[in-house]
């Protein structure tokens with residue numbers, strides 16, 4: 001097992017990364033557990049992993065479980081309220097712990113509930129999707145959706161510990177796994193060209209979810225994310241690089257009503273659009289954008305903007321991005337593969353670019 005440390009100001013924490021660790025009583029006995037805990041999961045994940053996790057926690061903790069229905073629409077205020085009411089009803093105190101067992105939806109909801117119950121209690125993340133391991137469980141962003149938009153209410157709240165057992169990825173559906181790989185490729189595109197070459201060489205092993213390969217892949221991504229959030233915990237600068245492909249991607253998700261693409265799939269298309277826009281504005285070689293598109297395609301991810309999405313609609317949807325100012329958008333562009341920059345871009349130039357993509 002590897003222990004990766006995330007140094008986030010006043011509340012540093014460990015990430016435990018290994019294979020089969022949640023099944024090992026000895027692993028749980030080393031953890032710092034509160035006397036009482038509420039384990040939050042959903043029925044899909046719970047059927048596979050609730051028993052071993054609850055047994056492990058139970059060595060040192062009085063743990064009860066609460067299941068939230070599966071799906072993004074349950075990352076909601078009403079589900080957070082149910083958790084708070086349950087905690088209050090069962091007389092959980094400030095020294096209790098929440099434990100998030102699931103993908104990014106369960107992680108974001110549980111972290112948000114923990115951040116606000118009694119002005120903040122501890123929580124432990126046990127991410128069970130590749131996306132949650134390499135992205136959402138690291139960095140302390142928690143939150144819920146409103147009918148008006150995703151992640152509109154939230155808090156920065158760091159976990160006490162994160163437990164990543166790569167064996168749980170065996171039950172993850174193939175499409176969810178590939179969607180997580182888009183975020184993996186993102187780390188290479190923005191800051192690690194050698195990682196992109198590794199992903200190209202190890203493709204068959206990555207797709208086969210081989211244990212050693214997963215351990216290396218996840219450790220590399222976690223180290224990248226941890227280094228960025230340690231330097232910029234509240235996204236006042238460099239952390240925005242992690243949004244590479246996301247402004248285009250969010251627009252695609254919005255315009256297709258979150259029904260056509262998984263998040264990682266929309267981000268894959270978004271990254272290729274951001275790379276092609278970098279070529280359009282003269283900062284990147286065409287061959288580099290092609291290379292990124294080829295790598296994503298080889299991992300079974302989509303890279304083309306659907307022809308049904310009109311340039312003007314894309315631009316308007318991109319404006320909805322929280323990070324923009326009037327007439328200008330902050331985009332993450334590439335100067336080369338492995339080197340991203342944050343840039344203010346005029347809307348007119350984005351529109352021209354999107355129109356040119358549609359004509360192709």
Ligand SMILES: NC(=O)c1ccc[n+]([C@@H]2O[C@H](COP(=O)([O-])OP(=O)(O)OC[C@H]3O[C@@H](n4cnc5c(N)ncnc54)[C@H](O)[C@@H]3O)[C@@H](O)[C@H]2O)c1
Pocket residue numbers: 042044045048070071072075102103104105106108128129130131132135136137138139140141142150151168169170171172173176263
């Ligand atoms: N906080 C952050 O920094 C951050 C970053 C990126 C994404 N997010 C959020 O993460 C969410 C998406 O997370 P996600 O992609 O993990 O989706 P998810 O949590 O909805 O999980 C995807 C699906 O896989 C199932 N599943 C999870 N683990 C499984 C396993 N081991 N075996 C079988 N099935 C399993 C889930 O039940 C679900 O049906 C979004 O809400 C997004 O906003 C947050």
